[in-house]
Amino acid sequence: MPSYDVMPDVQLYQPAELEDALNLLDEHKNDGWLLGGGQDTYGWLKDRAKNPKALIDVNGISALKGIRPVDGGLEIGAATTLREIIRDPVVNSDYALLAQAAGRVASPQIRNVGTLGGNLVQDARCWYYRRGLACYRAGGNICYADSPEGMNREHALFNASRCVAVSPSDTATALAALDATMVVASVDGTRELPADRFFAGPATHITRMTTLEPGEMLTAVRIPARWAGKRFYFEKVADRDVWDFALVSIAVAMDVDGATIGESRFVCGGVACTPYRLTDVERAVRGKALSDDTGDQAAALASKGARALNYNHFKIPLMENLVRRAIRV
Amino acid sequence: MPALRYPDTAPESTAASRPNFDFTNNKAGIQAVNPNLTRRRFIKGVIASSVAAASTNAGLRAAGAQDQGSGTVERLVSLNINGRVRRVDVLPQETLAYTLRYKLGLTGTKIGCNRGECGACTVIIDGVTNYSCSTLTQSVRGRAVRTVEGLQAADGTLHPVQQAFVDELGPQCGFCTPGQVMSAVALLEENPRPTREEARQAMSGNICRCGAYDHYLNSVMRASGQSS
Ligand SMILES: Cc1cc2nc3c(=O)[nH]c(=O)nc-3n(C[C@H](O)[C@H](O)[C@H](O)COP(=O)(O)OP(=O)(O)OC[C@H]3O[C@@H](n4cnc5c(N)ncnc54)[C@H](O)[C@@H]3O)c2cc1C
Ligand code: SF4
Numbered sequence: 179m180p181s182y183d184v185m186p187d188v189q190l191y192q193p194a195e196l197e198d199a200l201n202l203l204d205e206h207k208n209d210g211w212l213l214g215g216g217q218d219t220y221g222w223l224k225d226r227a228k229n230p231k232a233l234i235d236v237n238g239i240s241a242l243k244g245i246r247p248v249d250g251g252l253e254i255g256a257a258t259t260l261r262e263i264i265r266d267p268v269v270n271s272d273y274a275l276l277a278q279a280a281g282r283v284a285s286p287q288i289r290n291v292g293t294l295g296g297n298l299v300q301d302a303r304c305w306y307y308r309r310g311l312a313c314y315r316a317g318g319n320i321c322y323a324d325s326p327e328g329m330n331r332e333h334a335l336f337n338a339s340r341c342v343a344v345s346p347s348d349t350a351t352a353l354a355a356l357d358a359t360m361v362v363a364s365v366d367g368t369r370e371l372p373a374d375r376f377f378a379g380p381a382t383h384i385t386r387m388t389t390l391e392p393g394e395m396l397t398a399v400r401i402p403a404r405w406a407g408k409r410f411y412f413e414k415v416a417d418r419d420v421w422d423f424a425l426v427s428i429a430v431a432m433d434v435d436g437a438t439i440g441e442s443r444f445v446c447g448g449v450a451c452t453p454y455r456l457t458d459v460e461r462a463v464r465g466k467a468l469s470d471d472t473g474d475q476a477a478a479l480a481s482k483g484a485r486a487l488n489y490n491h492f493k494i495p496l497m498e499n500l501v502r503r504a505i506r507v
Numbered sequence: 508m509p510a511l512r513y514p515d516t517a518p519e520s521t522a523a524s525r526p527n528f529d530f531t532n533n534k535a536g537i538q539a540v541n542p543n544l545t546r547r548r549f550i551k552g553v554i555a556s557s558v559a560a561a562s563t564n565a566g567l568r569a570a571g572a573q574d575q576g577s578g579t580v581e582r583l584v585s586l587n588i589n590g591r592v593r594r595v596d597v598l599p600q601e602t603l604a605y606t607l608r609y610k611l612g613l614t615g616t617k618i619g620c621n622r623g624e625c626g627a628c629t630v631i632i633d634g635v636t637n638y639s640c641s642t643l644t645q646s647v648r649g650r651a652v653r654t655v656e657g658l659q660a661a662d663g664t665l666h667p668v669q670q671a672f673v674d675e676l677g678p679q680c681g682f683c684t685p686g687q688v689m690s691a692v693a694l695l696e697e698n699p700r701p702t703r704e705e706a707r708q709a710m711s712g713n714i715c716r717c718g719a720y721d722h723y724l725n726s727v728m729r730a731s732g733q734s735s
């Protein structure tokens with residue numbers, strides 16, 4: 179399959195106002211492509227695996243940038259870079275889970291320009307799909323990864339439906355654990371939806387990773403005060419510490435009173451097409467002490483219902499161990 | 508000077524399967540957005556402002572300019588590279604690494620993977636490291652771009668980071684070195700006395716296939732005035 183180093187002809191728009199960007203997006207519903215840092219985008223174009231006609235660069239829109247307090251929580255503009263998030267004092271003091279997850283994305287240079295919006299909306303990293311094969315996710319009727327010969331070491335344990343690709347975004351996992359809501363805009367207005375209705379699995383949306391409709395844009399992420407300053411745990415296991423996507427990651431937020439766990443959120447990345455919430459674990463640890471014993475009990479519940487593929491069984495003990503480590507004192 | 512060609516296709520790809528992006532076809536000529544700017548004047552402009560006008564064919568293809576929709580970016584832009592203003596004709600989809608190397612003759616910036624996975628193309632934009640292979644040139648208008656060529660003093664004295672890389676025998680083959688130097692410069696401008704671990708983190712977006720990582724870290728520590 180040919181590989182190209184240059185990008186194909188495309189038009190580039192650099193609007194300064196959100197309204198203009200939304201109008202452009204509406205005009206180019208079928209062939210438009212929002213451009214944040216471009217770090218997910220350029221590979222698609224260079225490989226000719228996606229062929230948008232118009233890039234709409236959102237980096238010049240000041241309304242989409244910055245981190246501001248809202249209702250006791252925080253609102254982060256979709257065009258804010260991961261670099262800014264990692265270095266923000268409030269994110270670090272109150273929502274360190276997000277700073278840690280963002281700090282594990284890709285490499286310093288990619289974090290310097292990659293936007294939160296782009297990180298959340300980035301497409302699946304399944305290599306069959308990225309190389310432009312006509313699999314289910316690309317609108318075809320076969321999955322190359324979930325086949326007898328398929329290489330599926332990186333693929334899903336849960337909620338697969340024809341497609342077994344996983345959510346690639348590190349910030350998505352953290353934001354799901356923080357009960358974040360997504361602010362979405364189009365020429366028709368604005369809507370807000372919780373993270374678990376923003377990320378979409380293959381059973382409902384096999385050709386996209388989110389419920390964003392054509393013409394819609396993520397404008398901001400709102401993090402409620404609910405988990406501010408709570409006990410957090412983030413860990414990402416990848417082949418290399420730089421560049422590589424999570425094989426499995428875990429983002430945890432919990433109320434802890436003394437050594438007793440209260441309400442919590444346990445969310446894994448790299449195991450399903452969306453951030454995968456471990457509700458059984460959350461229920462099991464409630465009222466228990468932070469300890470190795472609690473960790474052992476909860477770990478067994480973490481992978482309940484997992485359906486391993488040919489090469490990804492290793493993710494099951496990995497998940498279980500990450501749960502254990504999150505509960506250790 | 509022979510025309511520099513960008514190796515843009517894998518061997519098996521045929522002309523027919525190639526995309527509509529051919530630098531050798533300049534039938535369309537320069538379609539500068541400013542209609543008063545003739546092709547000859549434009550070419551002169553590029554040469555006059557280049558260290559080495561390396562590109563002939565590479566710089567000249569302009570199909571698509573006529574049918575550009577209204578509101579899209581202009582083609583003829585001014586860039587601030589190493590403190591100098593450079594006028595150059597830039598396609599909407601052109602990467603900064605491409606412009607630097609093939610239009611402005613600044614070949615110190617290397618292209619390794621062209622996919623954001625190696626760091627050979629690292630440049631500093633407004634004080635922050637970027638992969639120039641994964642940056643649109645159109646997005647750096649009005650911003651300050653620094654490449655490895657811009658580090659040495661006017662009299663040729665090496666930048667302290669470059670000198671430290673020499674003193675510590677940092678590089679092996681040298682291909683990744685310009686990118687490593689740029690990451691080190693950006694780090695030390697922000698954090699003049701990093702710990703070795705901080706330096707390791709800051710340099711972590713630059714792969715060295717020769718595995719000279721420790722030598723590079725020694726170089727960074729020396730450049731920061733801390734013995735390695
Ligand atoms: C080598 C490499 C390693 C990587 N490793 C990781 C990793 O470890 N973890 C990780 O999480 N990611 C990783 N990535 C993926 C990605 O590059 C980064 O996550 C980056 O943050 C994406 O942000 P961006 O702004 O550059 O995205 P862009 O490429 O600009 O956008 C990505 C997608 O989101 C859409 N989009 C952008 N902004 C909006 C918006 N406001 N509303 C709606 N849609 C929008 C775009 O249209 C596009 O489809 C890696 C990428 C590369 C190239
Ligand atoms: S896992 Fe999904 S993206 Fe990968 S080949 Fe199968 S259908 Fe395509």
Ligand code: FES
Nearest residue numbers: 619620621626640
């Ligand atoms: S050439 Fe840009 S990161 Fe490899």
Ligand code: FES
Nearest residue numbers: 679680715716717
């Ligand atoms: S010195 Fe050879 S790749 Fe780094």
